[in-house]
Amino acid sequence: MMNPKNTIVCFRNDLRLEDNPAFLFAAGRGGGVVPVFIWAPEEEGAWAPGAASRWWLARSLESLRSDLNKKGLRLIVRKGGTVKQLARLVREADADCVVWNRRYEPAARKREREIERHFRAKRISVLSFNASFLYAPGQIKTKTGKPFQVFTPFWNACLTQEVSAGFGKVPSRIQIPLKWPQGISPDRSGLYPPCADWAAKFERYWEPGAGGALKQLKRFLRKGLSDYQKGRDIPSDPGTSRLSPHLHFGEISPKRVWREVFRHAARAKKSGMSKTAEVYLRQLVWREFAGHLLYHFPETPERPLREKFSRFIWREDGKSLKAWQKGRTGYPIVDAGMRELWETGWMHNRVRMIAGSFLVKDLLISWTEGARWFWDTLVDADLANNTLGWQWVAGCGADAAPYFRIFNPVLQGERFDPFGKYIRRWVPELSKLPDAWIHKPWQAPAEVLEAAGVEPGKTYPRPIADHAVARQRALAVFSRI
DNA sequence: TGAAATGTTGGGGCG
DNA sequence: ACGCCCCAACATTTC
Numbered sequence: 001m002m003n004p005k006n007t008i009v010c011f012r013n014d015l016r017l018e019d020n021p022a023f024l025f026a027a028g029r030g031g032g033v034v035p036v037f038i039w040a041p042e043e044e045g046a047w048a049p050g051a052a053s054r055w056w057l058a059r060s061l062e063s064l065r066s067d068l069n070k071k072g073l074r075l076i077v078r079k080g081g082t083v084k085q086l087a088r089l090v091r092e093a094d095a096d097c098v099v100w101n102r103r104y105e106p107a108a109r110k111r112e113r114e115i116e117r118h119f120r121a122k123r124i125s126v127l128s129f130n131a132s133f134l135y136a137p138g139q140i141k142t143k144t145g146k147p148f149q150v151f152t153p154f155w156n157a158c159l160t161q162e163v164s165a166g167f168g169k170v171p172s173r174i175q176i177p178l179k180w181p182q183g184i185s186p187d188r189s190g191l192y193p194p195c196a197d198w199a200a201k202f203e204r205y206w207e208p209g210a211g212g213a214l215k216q217l218k219r220f221l222r223k224g225l226s227d228y229q230k231g232r233d234i235p236s237d238p239g240t241s242r243l244s245p246h247l248h249f250g251e252i253s254p255k256r257v258w259r260e261v262f263r264h265a266a267r268a269k270k271s272g273m274s275k276t277a278e279v280y281l282r283q284l285v286w287r288e289f290a291g292h293l294l295y296h297f298p299e300t301p302e303r304p305l306r307e308k309f310s311r312f313i314w315r316e317d318g319k320s321l322k323a324w325q326k327g328r329t330g331y332p333i334v335d336a337g338m339r340e341l342w343e344t345g346w347m348h349n350r351v352r353m354i355a356g357s358f359l360v361k362d363l364l365i366s367w368t369e370g371a372r373w374f375w376d377t378l379v380d381a382d383l384a385n386n387t388l389g390w391q392w393v394a395g396c397g398a399d400a401a402p403y404f405r406i407f408n409p410v411l412q413g414e415r416f417d418p419f420g421k422y423i424r425r426w427v428p429e430l431s432k433l434p435d436a437w438i439h440k441p442w443q444a445p446a447e448v449l450e451a452a453g454v455e456p457g458k459t460y461p462r463p464i465a466d467h468a469v470a471r472q473r474a475l476a477v478f479s480r481i
Numbered sequence: 482t483g484a485a486a487t488g489t490t491g492g493g494g495c496g
Numbered sequence: 497a498c499g500c501c502c503c504a505a506c507a508t509t510t511c
Contacts, residue, residue, distance in 0.1 A: 233482090349482090350482085353482065357483095392482085401482080401483085402483095402511090403511090404483085404484085404510080404511040405482090405483050405484085405511095406483070406484070406511090407483065407484085408483075408484060408485095411483085411484075412483090471484085471485090471511095475511060479511080
């Protein structure tokens with residue numbers, strides 16, 4: 001057999017070297033390895049990466065580039081037209097094989113089929129792998145072969161299947177191609193968001209890249225996991241894993257997370273899966289469920305899964321939408337969440353549900369507006385997770401909250417932020433209010449407000465909707481479906 | 482991965 | 497000592 005020529009590894013949402021099947025395949029194949037990243041947002045349809053995602057991506061690519069350099073490899077960044085660029089790279093790098101890890105979003109799958117068709121016709125081998133899920137989308141099915149639409153049976157079905165082992169260590173020596181194709185630097189590719197000031201703040205909160213992902217996992221295992229069941233619901237505490245952006249960009253593999261959580265919990269508990277580990281792993285499988293649903297129902301980013309909701313008439317209310325986006329609804333827990341999002345590119349999941357419920361049920365504004373805003377501002381923006389989350393809140397998706405499940409922002413605040421720690425951090429103009437009023441400043445006596453320096457309507461907005469009234473309205477409107 | 486309305490129970494104040 | 501009422505506290509139903 002002839003010696004293999006060079007192999008192109010097309011990086012996508014798998015920005016790591018460990019546990020990366022496409023990269024490991026290329027490294028083990030014998031020829032030189034040519035790592036490339038092609039920036040082609042115009043190929044993502046309506047869902048080109050948002051501003052926060054682009055900030056993360058640019059930083060993560062720098063990290064990947066540096067990790068590759070340590071192996072003597074370069075990262076070739078190209079812009080525009082994935083098929084065209086890959087075809088050029090194959091010629092310029094003298095390659096006979098193109099490999100990648102699959103993405104499962106509808107637009108990405110379409111692109112991958114084009115790549116396969118193009119190269120098969122040219123006798124270039126193409127090979128792709130699942131690196132982003134524990135179970136490849138499409139793998140988990142009901143007994144009748146249909147996709148699950150309820151989480152718990154999906155979870156049970158997952159548990160009957162072994163999570164396959166990871167993909168092994170990166171070899172210490174990787175063959176380098178004789179000549180490198182030209183690339184551009186990521187900052188010339190248009191990745192950086194237009195408003196750099198806004199994204200600059202993110203530097204304080206995140207470390208994109210495989211190194212940062214691993215650090216975050218270790219931190220979570222050390223500090224968050226043992227009290228996860230309670231801690232995950234307290235938005236003022238660092239009780240959640242905060243792995244979502246790292247997982248989205250594939251800086252760490254879910255298999256590795258699964259393995260390490262399992263091992264850590266087993267060591268602490270002698271045998272079996274401890275309760276707290278199970279609660280976390282369930283969350284990880286919610287991510288699987290989201291990927292699975294988007295795979296089987298590719299139209300759901302734009303349309304409700306449950307048909308009946310298509311004819312629901314949402315309110316058009318630009319003013320309220322703006323107030324929600326800016327964290328000026330007058331409901332402290334909602335505003336704190338929206339401001340945390342704007343400041344850090346992330347929001348605690350408990351607060352995502354509260355803020356989402358407020359938009360959809362209290363304001364009767366379409367979940368797609370919420371999804372669009374999150375898409376642009378979240379560093380962990382992920383089409384599958386975002387779609388599932390918003391359809392869940394609106395009650396129009398799989399295993400969704402029933403229409404009458406409406407969050408009361410005051411009660412939720414009092415239950416999950418009893419001492420107002422989260423509010424005081426993100427809504428500082430209320431910080432001097434006593435705990436008893438911090439979640440409902442409009443009810444506070446005048447002297448309390450004055451002592452705290454709060455002037456309703458001036459220093460902090462009055463509620464833009466009366467929750468009790470809004471709840472009745474939502475019940476009336478939703479019950480018609 | 483709610484909240485409000487409604488129903489039930491049991492202790493204690495009081496005539 | 498007894499029955500009546502009030503109302504927390506908890507449970508169940510309804511939206």
